[in-house]
Amino acid sequence: MIVNKAYKFRIYPTKTQEVLIAKTIGCCRFVYNYFVGKQKGKDAYWHMVEEMVQNGQLPRNNWKGEFFHKNKSIKALPELKKHYPFLKEIDSIALQKSVEIVHEAYRRYYKKQNDEPRFKSKRNPVQSYTTKYVNGNIAVLGKHIKLPKLGLVRFAESREVHGRIINATIRRNPAGKYFVSILVEVDIQPLLKTGSSIGVDVGLKDFATLSDGTVYKNPTFFRALEEKLANAQRVLSRRQVGSTNWHKQRVKVAKIHEKITNSRQNMLHKISTHLVKNHDLIGMEDLAVKKMLKNVHLAKAISEVSWSQFRTMLEYKAKWYGKQVVFVARNFASSQLCSRCGHKHKAVKDLALREWTCPSCECLHQRDLNASINLRNEALRLTAGTVGIA
Template sequence: MFLATGKGLSYQTCASQLPNMKRQWPWLKEVDSIALQSAARNLADGFHRYFKKQNDHPRFKSRKHPVQSYTTRFTNGNIAVKENYIQLPKLGLGRYAKSREIEGKVVSATIRLAPSGKWFVAVVCEVDIQTLPVTDGRLGTDVGIKQLAVTSDGLAIENPRHTMRYEAKLAKWQRIMARRHQGGSNWRKAKQKVASIHERIRNSRMDAIHKQTTTWIRENQTICIEDLRIANMMKNRHLAKHIADASWGEMSRQLHYKAKWYGRTIKEVPTFAPSSQTCHVCGYKHAEVKDLSLRKWTCVSCHTIHDRDSNAAQNIKAMAL
């Protein structure tokens, strides 16, 4: 329809066809009806975003894709958690590994098959989040590669370099997968192993960033960060891998939503502010510090010896406030 008329599909158009489609293809009755409605809503939302030029047009989702998911909404108690069991529509009661207690009013649940072969269920709940007590703490942070972040109070947080820890193991299984016949059972096993290693890297990275951002949010009222253009920085082929592993964008995203939850303030310094080149003591601008290999420098004006990252964190805090 889109290729013929240039118009997208609305939710009402899709939802009105569902009864006829169920009669035509009986296997659709095996699926939760709300899940079908959710798929129709996602399709309509995809067209809406496309016409607003927010993304490309919706594409066909193959059942052979390694990631499969669907969303169902809470209606008349169809989603329930009982100890280590979760009840889902059409699936009934099933045992699952509960990572945390369910709080608040259940709104929906998304069931997803990960490329590693594991099944996950994400339960969305309405919760009243209490703001944290007001503090006097103000923190400036400068992110980096050698150190994940250096703060204005002098704390340097080492970069765990999660990808490097699993790099040899990942390369080994990628070689094994490349040698096997694509589409065969042994190739699929190797592909799943590669996906499992990637999943472990991601989980390790997310765990470290969540712990660090939560600590900053709890201890400080205002957190000052730099507004980085990470997509442009990733064009540097010598640093792209390390920038992606450090996940500065994810750190910023977490700080913003946690600050909104807990009543904190995030202040950003403009992208091209000379935070590394400026002496935070006297304000003298040292242009040669643009060279990333220069880690320590002495201000020619006040003769203060600066560590590059610590000085940048002090300037980010001052400029943002």
């Protein structure tokens, strides 16, 4: 199966390369904002025309807004460089990619797939730019990565890059570290079938309970560093904004956030990879996380466990390796149903009830384990005849 896969590495640019990266980020942001501004002006004009037509001030003559034209905008870049000479100092392909990003944003906007594109700010925590692969301008050479204009940049080689390189994205995070994400097109072979199915019940006390009895504890990475983070943020608030000490403290705060994020992602990757490798069918509840976050008492805990991110990882890994993830409907009473006889015990709606005995068959259930078994059984029922699992 041909898929797009990204390899992320930390890079260690020299001082000269850091300056060039900062210039490239700024110029790409300038080009992006320039064309977004032009398009906003066009859209405003056509909205005004449409309003005049509706008011009867103009005859209706198939008035339509003007779509963003990618090729015309790219051809306008040389003329733009004449007015803004600083654009000549950086990678021209990165500027073209910025125009393509604007085009893609408006394409999705016109199809009502996302909100109207907004201007980029230099105050965003993460700054980045993307450049395309053209005539071998991006390559991995030993302990260095060859990047347009930057030349050879030392990087931490954690694994080999396989596949046809498409583009590279250079990022600077809030902690001042630099990373490169190399997007490649690679042929991934499906994993061997195991004939196994599993149900996964996610929660707050335990991150996940599997139908085979395995329990993944919730490490609460944020809670473990919450006090340290609060102290660091308190010190930051007392520093004069923009001063040397303020920047030093800002980096300390950013590093704590980075540690929390990396620890959480590492756990999610390990669990999702293990599930996909060892099971052909994975049953999960289709949780409405956005609605659940409206609960002020649980919002913090729900945000910390990152159910949405875990679901995304399971989906794309299952797609890559030929496995199947089934999301059971939200109205399916996985916790209330007895996994042995199917009796529905409504008293289990009380979240404090962790263990209960079925009134019908007198089977003792542990709440999360029973729910995961029900999710597995429902996933098997929904896919009956489509997967070779007993």
